[in-house]
Amino acid sequence: MIPSRRDFLQTSGWLLVGVGAAAVTGPLTANAQTAGLPRQSAPGATAGPYPDPDFKQLDSWIVIRPDNTATFSVGKTDCGQGTGTAFRQMMADELDIAYDKTTCVMGSTDVTVDQGGSGGSDAIQVDGWPMRRVAAEARRVLLEMASVTFGVPVDQLSVREAVITVTADPSKHVTYGELIGGKRFSVTLTGANIDATTGAAKVKPVQDLKIVGQSPQRYDIPAKVDGSLKWAVDAKLPGMVHARNVKPPVAGATLVSIDESSVRRLPGFIKVVSKGNYVAVVCEREEQAIAAAKQLKVSWQKPTTPPFPASEDLFTYMRSATPTSSQRPNIVGDPDAALAAAVTVVEADYDVPFQGHTAFAPAHAMADPSNGQMTIYSNDMKSYGMRNGVATFLNMPRDRVRVVWMEGPQGYGRTAADDAGFEAAYIAKEIGRPVRVQWMRNEETAWDTKGPAFAVKMRGGLDAQGNLVALEYDARAADYNHVGYNEPETVLIAQLMGVRKATPAAGSAATPSHMYSIPNQRITAHVVGLPMIWETPVRTGNLRDPNGPQSTFAAESFIDEVAAAAKADPAAFRMKLLTASTADDSGFKRARSIAVIKAAVDAYGWDARPSPKPRGAGAGEILTGRGLAYSFRGQTVVAEIAEVEVNRRTGRVWVKRLVCAHDCGLVINPEALRRTIEGGMLHSISRALHEEVQFDTEKVTSVDWTSHPSLTHADTPEKIDVVLVNGDPNPKRPDLPHYGAGETTCKPMIAAVANAIYDATGVRLRRVPFRAARVLAALKEAGV
């Protein structure tokens, strides 16, 4: 059935004025639309089912309204980086329409094509291309329509801001809205898959893009500062009730019995929902559910063997465990012979603990089981995966499940394994009413997915001239049974209900990502598992550049250690390793690596000398130093410099100044990019200085912002300089790619801080985080 235009508009992610009244009782009442934001979906307007939007139809991507405005439907989610604004810029440019005449709808599974939601910082790099191509195709189709209208060939027409004019007779003009507003394009696109979607039109050369490269303010911000935005936490429906989970008190505990009488008389009590070791309490009001979950008496049987070593024993355990898998070693030259012949051999071990996502708000979702469908209002960054996962989990047809994506607290990978959405859907199906689930703080901090701990051993050999002739990197990551993306077998509710994947995910251990030319290398990486791999709070998932900060902490700290052994300036030492080769890849990563290091060093005003900084006799309580580290992720290259103050009396480290030189190719929105870079660097400084998931042999003991501290305003650098670099050897090429931004920034920062602390104090910290007590102990031991 071909939907009518009215149906089409209603299901295309925005509503005609007047139809919007249909949502008065919906969860998005008085939503962001009143603040100029598009409606993210149309609750209540469609009762389902919810078939997939057809990516081969231009109408699935772009709607042009009679008032000559356009709405773009993007199958991504925005975790606060401004990707929605960037998509509008790219698509408005290709379509030839003013930026402020466009809106963007993102992430809801019934109204946007499945582009995977967000992950891997790939929105601009990967999805930017199909979005540009479909917008270019819409422009081409509109020009053909105008050609028919005016009876002149397309090449005699010109376009400006959604108005097509006969070039020879400017009195003849027509708007996009007049041509197509209220009608479907009905244009079929081609492409083997969604990423390859294209029409007949070609995208514009970079030089013809006018909105790309500007910095329009992010459209989502006004509603975030005036309180009008409706977030996923705000989703509300008539008859909605509240649920809270009751987690096992220790990892691996088995439920013996539930004493429902302990809560039955509490006000608002509705039901205890339980299966296997999963337990939740449902009440009419939110505070009632919180109280009931606290008061519910549940008997648990502790496991007979400890689920994991205590966090203080973690690295000893990891180094002695038998790996669950090992990558095939990557060997260049003859590292054994080179190390044997080296004049100086440097060895070092680096440890990074489990670090949590510790999202600013705990996991949450609301699920509505009305009409035999299941609608989940969620901030899941991979909403499409949640829809598929929930359909399987509840044994419902896919087209009866939809996820309405709404904004939430950051992303960083946590909501790719979105437990609360599955829980809300399960409980809603059980009780037949809309249910809102939210985790409590201690539950989130203890039980969220964790970035894997790493134990890395490195060795390097220098020849008599101080050249690095051999490098060994050997990593162990505690990453066995890494949680998948919204998998019905690995979300926590499924695990607690006893679901087991036949083959646990192997996990992974990253290797260094640099372009140094080192003639002899051995790069090895292994995964190890903790004793308990199911129903454990120490479960790994993707945390912002999943393994990059850990592996780069080791690799880029070690390059500094080797440079110090060679008595070389750390920046010059790196440049020598980069310029020792002339080979480059198609992304020019070597040339661009050199460009970002040069740019960072220049912007900082780098004082070339070996580390550590010579300390005069009169040095006071505060020691200062600077450290550099560099890395790429995918095709994006960054070099970062941290300047620190180390307090000799307290051990406190303050990163006072930061420089980042960042090359992600074509920049769409420089100001939004700068802020993304700033936030990414500070998040990594938080990981460098504060964050560690601690546990005893029964449970996670990091449960709130006191036991799991985070960076605060007091830690904020005094000055941050971001230099946006285009290090492409042919920087003006018309097809200059737009690479991803976000996670790359997180990668080298922990090493940059460690290198700066060494420069300041001469003390090398090889165990993250550099909390004041650990720093103080290291300084005392070294007599600093």
Next chain:
Amino acid sequence: MSNIALKVNGRSHTVDVEPSTPLLYVLRNDLGLQGPRFGCGLGQCGACAVIINGIATRSCITPVSSVRAEVTTLEGLATGGTLHPLQQAWIDEQVPACGFCQNGQIMTAKALLDKNPHPTDAQIREGMARTLCRCMTYYRVQAAIRRVAKGVA
């Protein structure tokens, strides 16, 4: 349950809830004011901040029955359709990333500037230190506060 009178953003309300109910849930679920949000329920992060008697108060640990003065929420900062200077500075500086914590940042900054219109950088750091952001927008939050502090000068 009992009837409790509240004045919020200039309006009077009576709600029928348990007296111990945290103010946060009454604001969000009974009065439809969703500027304040749940972040920790422990008074550690600031997501739930509202202003009572000029003090940025953590509504997640404030029993509704203990509230004796008018409550101002994020929704109550704008006057006559004009954003509060802090809200405007937040837009001008493009402060938020995900934005979830920004209620706490803005409300805490307002209480800070109401008490001390010209804070030093150190006073801004100290005054904001217990208001967390996991997107780490602190650098821009502080820049936005300085914008307003200078504007008032």
